[in-house]
Amino acid sequence: MSETPVNLDELRNRIDAIDTEILRLISERATCAQTVAQVKTAEDPHAVFYRPEREAQVLRRIMALNAGPLDSEEMARLFREIMSACLALEQPVKVAYLGPEGTFTQQAALKHFGESAKSLPMAAIDEVFREVEAGAANYGVVPVENSTEGVVNHTLDSFMDSSMKISGEVVLRIHHHLLVSSTTRQDKISRIYSHPQSFAQCRKWLDAHYPQAERVPVSSNAEAARLVKTEWHSAAIAGDMAAKLYGLDKIAEKIEDRPDNSTRFLIIGHESVPMSGDDKTSLVVAMRNQPGALHDLLEPFHRHQIDLTRLETRPSRTGAWNYVFFIDFKGHIDQPVVVAMLEEVRLRAAEVKVLGSYPQGVL
Numbered sequence: 001m002s003e004t005p006v007n008l009d010e011l012r013n014r015i016d017a018i019d020t021e022i023l024r025l026i027s028e029r030a031t032c033a034q035t036v037a038q039v040k041t042a043e044d045p046h047a048v049f050y051r052p053e054r055e056a057q058v059l060r061r062i063m064a065l066n067a068g069p070l071d072s073e074e075m076a077r078l079f080r081e082i083m084s085a086c087l088a089l090e091q092p093v094k095v096a097y098l099g100p101e102g103t104f105t106q107q108a109a110l111k112h113f114g115e116s117a118k119s120l121p122m123a124a125i126d127e128v129f130r131e132v133e134a135g136a137a138n139y140g141v142v143p144v145e146n147s148t149e150g151v152v153n154h155t156l157d158s159f160m161d162s163s164m165k166i167s168g169e170v171v172l173r174i175h176h177h178l179l180v181s182s183t184t185r186q187d188k189i190s191r192i193y194s195h196p197q198s199f200a201q202c203r204k205w206l207d208a209h210y211p212q213a214e215r216v217p218v219s220s221n222a223e224a225a226r227l228v229k230t231e232w233h234s235a236a237i238a239g240d241m242a243a244k245l246y247g248l249d250k251i252a253e254k255i256e257d258r259p260d261n262s263t264r265f266l267i268i269g270h271e272s273v274p275m276s277g278d279d280k281t282s283l284v285v286a287m288r289n290q291p292g293a294l295h296d297l298l299e300p301f302h303r304h305q306i307d308l309t310r311l312e313t314r315p316s317r318t319g320a321w322n323y324v325f326f327i328d329f330k331g332h333i334d335q336p337v338v339v340a341m342l343e344e345v346r347l348r349a350a351e352v353k354v355l356g357s358y359p360q361g362v363l
């Protein structure tokens with residue numbers, strides 16, 4: 001082993017040499033990805049370049065191999081960006097998300113696809129679905145549930161009417177901050193803007209610190225941040241992306257009432273995703289209104305020892321059945337045990353729609 005250099009010049013020379021090597025290796029990797037693209041195109045002229053199951057495997061492997069000193073999530077984030085750049089060389093990916101710019105959904109899109117994907121803000125969840133359905137974007141990102149506030153009904157409803165498949169999930173820790181502009185009189189804050197969900201997630205903190213301020217609900221956190229730019233007596237509750245986008249200062253950080261506050265987002269697209277080795281499946285099941293319907297539906301999951309991770313009920317809008325259940329479980333539809341279980345569920349339900357099998361969120 002070479003001796004550890006001790007002076008700054010020597011250390012910097014060593015870093016330069018390491019960077020040269022990293023540069024060479026990243027370029028070699030990128031060239032390899034270009035060849036992968038040629039192989040995919042030769043096999044199928046309509047080849048799909050983005051492969052979520054492979055990306056999940058690459059990131060999991062890096063996390064398992066990592067021995068520090070950087071922590072595994074940090075290391076995986078670096079590889080996330082390398083893969084994002086490699087994929088952009090194969091085919092630039094367009095991702096529609098629930099906007100405007102600066103929302104947590106944009107942050108989730110970046111976390112999942114990396115900085116090299118082109119992200120397109122949409123004004124509403126059903127617009128994200130439409131954009132992907134029409135082919136104007138390759139993939140979409142929509143919020144589906146928050147650990148404090150529960151399910152995002154618009155997203156579940158959009159799935160009922162859509163042929164879109166779920167190709168991935170991202171879980172984001174949600175940190176809210178109280179933001180002001182450089183002209184805000186901090187001792188005179190009389191109005192606070194935010195999205196209703198964010199108000200709900202910071203309720204106790206607001207009651208304790210700003211009981212008198214008017215709480216004004218707006219369509220997104222980013223919109224709240226935009227409004228504050230021009231009002232000297234107002235503040236906004238929003239996240240880091242919105243703060244950065246509008247150049248606001250954080251006067252209180254991480255003001256969410258629950259420290260584990262997180263939101264789960266789904267990635268939607270046209271393709272089915274092969275097994276990654278650690279997958280989840282989402283279903284919509286319509287049941288007839290009869291006693292014991294829910295028990296009948298869940299019994300095959302229990303018998304086949306399939307791990308349910310979420311069960312949501314939504315009122316049916318067709319009138320044909322009374323219950324519609326959204327079910328997430330661990331496993332992939334290509335696994336024999338899942339095939340067997342689903343066959344039984346189909347016999348008991350009025351309708352079963354598989355929304356997709358996809359890798360469990362890695363980062």
Ligand SMILES: O=C(O)C(=O)C[C@]1(C(=O)O)C=C[C@@H](O)C=C1
Pocket residue numbers: 033036037049050051052054055058082083084086087090
């Ligand atoms: O393995 C592939 O199919 C690739 O295209 C390579 C690669 C990568 O950079 O590792 C790039 C994009 C895909 O989404 C998955 C992986």
